[in-house]
Amino acid sequence: MDEEMKGFLAYLSGWESNLPRYHFGTGGVDVARTALLSVDLVNGFCTEGPLASSRVKNIIAPVVRLFEQAWSAGVGHYALLQDSHEDSALEFSAFPPHCRAGTSQADTVPEIRGLPFFQVMAVIRKNTIHSGLNTGLDAWLSQRPEVDTMIIVGDCTDLCVYQLAMHLKLRANAYHHPVRVIVPADCVDTYDIPVDMAARIGAMPHPAELLHTFFLYHMALNGIEVTAGFSSAEGEI
Numbered sequence: 670m671d672e673e674m675k676g677f678l679a680y681l682s683g684w685e686s687n688l689p690r691y692h693f694g695t696g697g698v699d700v701a702r703t704a705l706l707s708v709d710l711v712n713g714f715c716t717e718g719p720l721a722s723s724r725v726k727n728i729i730a731p732v733v734r735l736f737e738q739a740w741s742a743g744v745g746h747y748a749l750l751q752d753s754h755e756d757s758a759l760e761f762s763a764f765p766p767h768c769r770a771g772t773s774q775a776d777t778v779p780e781i782r783g784l785p786f787f788q789v790m791a792v793i794r795k796n797t798i799h800s801g802l803n804t805g806l807d808a809w810l811s812q813r814p815e816v817d818t819m820i821i822v823g824d825c826t827d828l829c830v831y832q833l834a835m836h837l838k839l840r841a842n843a844y845h846h847p848v849r850v851i852v853p854a855d856c857v858d859t860y861d862i863p864v865d866m867a868a869r870i871g872a873m874p875h876p877a878e879l880l881h882t883f884f885l886y887h888m889a890l891n892g893i894e895v896t897a898g899f900s901s902a903e904g905e906i
């Protein structure tokens with residue numbers, strides 16, 4: 670590894686360690702204009718099937734906490750973007766078949782289903798890693814013109830989270846409608862396939878730590894706000 674790359678990786682590590690914390694309310698995120706969007710917190714990425722990941726499962730608890738904080742702060746708009754694949758999904762040429770419509774893999778994780786305000790959440794199905802292509806997302810957003818702040822949680826940092834955050838930011842840029850897109854780093858993650866395991870199972874390696882951090886950085890590079898996470902009260906760390 671050359672010196673320039675080493676220098677950048679050291680910078681990147683410092684950048685990630687020093688991300689700011691956010692809060693709702695005065696001086697923080699304006700709850701009246703905010704939507705919370707969770708992507709792919711379904712059984713098929715947490716507990717069941719070929720793409721289930723323990724790292725992804727571990728973000729369920731912080732995501733549930735963030736949902737509860739947002740709800741008690743007064744956030745009124747929630748959407749769950751979820752894989753719900755047709756049997757012949759073209760995506761299955763890149764990833765093993767997963768989250769087929771109507772199966773338990775495609776169900777929202779029970780921890781989110783159990784929230785008392787689950788009924789107000791819109792479930793928006795998708796058939797690719799892009800939440801805005803051939804889905805109901807743009808219509809859902811158009812029905813909520815007051816929303817200009819979107820908090821994105823879920824998985825995977827480098828796949829669906831990245832595509833969703835970029836879609837929201839680029840859509841805003843294209844229509845000249847300024848928005849804040851916020852990604853709390855403690856509420857997103859990705860799966861891990863080390864090089865030796867990849868060779869054994871015939872998959873491509875997927876170093877979780879590296880790709881998680883790189884894609885957070887890449888989102889920040891595009892004007893997406895990457896925060897360490899949300900504090901429950903103003904001033905609390």
Ligand SMILES: [Zn+2]
Nearest residue numbers: 752760797798
């Ligand atoms: Zn999928």
